[in-house]
Amino acid sequence: MSHHHEIWSRALDLSRRGVSFVVITVIRTKGSTPRDPGAAMIWRPGEGFIGTVGGGQFEQLVLDAAETHHENRTSGTEAYTLGADADQCCGGTMEVFFEYVGSRHTVVLFGAGHVAFEVARLLGSAPVRTVIVDDRAEWNTEERFACAHRVLDWSEGVGACRERKAETLVCVMTCSHDTDFDLLRELLQDPPAFVGLIGSRSKRACLFGRLVASGIDENVVRRVHCPIGVGDTGKEPSLVAVSIAAQILMEVRRADAGG
Incomplete structure (x- = not known):
């Protein structure tokens, strides 16, 4: 397998699995350098x-810079003088492009049941990183959630x-x-941008009441979207998932638009 074929094959595999990474490509050189323009690598x-x-x-x-770009989810170009910057006797200069590959948004699904399976499937081709959290190893499997990152510990x-x-x-x-209650109580101590809860209005009233009684400010509790979804699309898991995935993607678009 050629160098470039291996790089892009691995990049495709990582993208399909929802793993973020940085592609590092030499785009310009001058003088004596160890690689020519087009040389590439991946940092994960x-x-x-x-x-x-x-x-x-x-x-x-270069790897240190790639880590920084990954942390900041940015792309950009940096130039290096091999003698001054890298203490290498080649003495040439190399310009390198760093391309962050991955979504700016992460969707975390607490629960690996039937609806979560369908939601993750729908989000598989969306511009988001999906994380499945469930301590049931028999449900939270790579086979069921091949395109998501899996976590087996609630905390x-x-x-x-x-x-x-x-x-x-x-x-x-x-x-x-x-x-659900325990997770919401923890999440609302330092809430993310969006929190949704699957369930009926009666479940909403019950859990919201318990959360307020536990000491969480009522205004914070009311930020939880429940029932989650854009409307009644049906009761089958695959149909419920359509409504939930639609709301998630609407929230992502709103965030990208600065709303």
Whole structure:
């Protein structure tokens, strides 16, 4: 497999799995350099890199920059003088383009049941990163959620919602009303941009009352969208999911438009 074929094959695989990454490409060189324009590599959080743009101290500087672009979800160009910046005797200059690949928005689904499965399927081709949180390993499987990131610990899932609150949308749809309550109580301590709860109006009244009684400000509780969805599309999981996915994508578009 050629260098470029491997890079783009891995990029396609990562995109399909909803994994964000940075593509690093040499776009211009001058003088003596270890690689020519077109050399590329991929940097992934927690998994290192694929390919090379030159090795040595220069490549370490490039990887550090890729990590920064990933953290900020940005793309951009940076120039390096190999002698001054990387302490390499080549002495040439290299201009590198960093392209962040991934969504600005993350959708976290608490619950891996039938509706969550259908919602994740619908969001699979949408410009969002989907995370499934459920401690039931037999439900929260790679086979069922191949295009999503999976978390098997409720607390870890809540923590993930706080990393980028302004860009995170949460839907609570577990198999237990008590678990829904516990999650909402934690999430509303430091709420993300959007919190939705699956259920009826009677469930809404019950859980909202419990949340207020637990000490959470009523105005904060009322920010929870319940019933979640754009309307009554039917009772089958696949039909309920259409309504929920539609509201999620509407919220994403509103955020992108600055609303």
